[in-house]
Amino acid sequence: MDAFTQLDFFDTEDQYSEEECMVRDAVRSWVGDRFLPVIAEHFENGTFPSDLIPELAELGVFGPTVPAEYGGAGLNNVSYGLICQELERGDSGLRSFVSVQGSLVMFPILAFGSEEQKSEWLPRLACAEVIGCFGLTEPDFGSNPGGMLTTARRDGDDWILNGRKMWITNGTVSQVAIVWARAEEGIRGFVVPTDLPGFSAPEQKHKWSLRASITSELVLEDVRVPDSMRLPDAVGLKAPLKCLSSARFGIAWGGLGAAYACFDEALSYSKQRIVFDKPLAGFQLAQKKLVDMATEITKGQLLALRLGRLKDEGKVTPNQISMAKRNNVHMALEVARTCRDMLGANGISLEYQVGRHMLNLESVITYEGTHDIHTLAVGHGLTDLPAYR
């Protein structure tokens, strides 16, 4: 495989601090040295390279923005974005693993948890001694999680959880699950150890996307949890939506990473591939594709950078995150499809990256709010007229 060159048409390098560049480069070299050599085989086998989890923890990618007292690195949000970008340059499954652990498990405990919950779970999640998952989606409620059927019923000092969650990343391999359920008072979140009686998490097989990521069902049958496992500050649907905002922020950057990988591969391939006696990249049709992709990637890059700076200044809005997730993941999927096409038959081989990224991005465009749901969110913001129903 040729060395990776990241497109940077608008010279954004000097827009990042030395520290941010170091973070990016550290994750980039790890992905290049340790992850890319093994990903195709894991994708083909439908497995996550779990032997690399300790190395990821050592690198510090789990909850990197979490304060040092809870085991995080205390990095800024742009650094977190760059980490997601570099991980997804490897594979969306890798970035998903890290998004879930950081934004969907550590974040809610940090934002809504009690002091005991924070000190019990965060350091162990940061060093990956414990893997976590986030259960919001249900078989009948994805885009509209407010309709969830999973229930939390009060029983003395305990709660009894009942219901089914679907499409839960890392469910089968988790020791702890953040479970969202409907109580009489409204939607509440629980930090549930997965070894409690009544809890099971069978793996969902036969996926052709995000094959190197474990996806599971969560089945809760009369799972009894003490009130100390409820997230005290998570009140209503707003709480899980805040977690999703944090994860989506990372996904907006992740999309860029996948697009960089595909573009880099297609650019060098098309310069080397001879068709009708000259390099493919020397034809106008191919150049138009390359130029369109480079332009869209560059726009996405500027969008992510500005989004990150806004978040670090504490000014970002959920709609800005929606726009960036929507744009960058769609952009990445289009880029992956075009690159796949430019590689001809090789484009469908797992010896190249483009096909794998293309398949993965079909999940990424659906999870964390589908493309259309983000359209409705931004539309709502622009017009003040909700069009969800």
Add this chain to the structure above:
Amino acid sequence: MNIIACIKRVPTTDAEVRFKADASGLETEGLPYMISFYDEIALEQAVLTKEALGGEVTALSLGPASGSKEIRECLAKGADKAVILTDDEWMSSDCRATAKRLAAAIGELDAQLVFMGRVATDRDNAAVGPMCATYLGWACVSGVIEMECGEDKGTAKVETENGIETVEFSLPAVITCNKGLNTPRYAGLKGIMAAKKKPLEEQAPAEADGQAVLSTVSAPPARPEGRIVGTGAEAVPALIDALRNEAQVL
């Protein structure tokens, strides 16, 4: 123990090299840099030695003040402090001048053990380490692939054409590190954050004029293009013919 890792910032191995218009040297504008490959090994060995024996690791570099990113990376990977001997002419400085200036700084840092790369990946001289040891009057082992070190002496293995030599050395010493000595660690994100708070000092280097000064650079002559004589077994006679009669290597 005070331990030093000497670090050179070099153009990345896949950097596209261009020359200045007047051919006086490399065009450095926009050139991407990295820590020289063998210096990464030197840094790792310095940190491993500190972890085993205690003490402090200083990353020492002769280079431009703007080269702080690579030096901060050393702090993120376990060095405790860093000193940049700022010199904007670092790229054209000869081995003797570089060694003399490093030796002066090493003397001031009161070190007992200095690790360097066997060779820098840009100039390929493999000279600065031994020259530096000569200036200091210290023991020197170059091209080390395995080593053990105590408070006042150590042993090191060096690969030579005749086999592997085991060398005993006394401290203070300069060790130049070869591939295989260790596997350099990644800069962890916590290390990167910690590096922000570690001291990075810039100093003017000691006076030392170069005796060999780079005057011009030019590209190597273009190699003739390769030729495919055919594919599969049928191509073998043509290949043998070309190797015997054109290339005259058979």
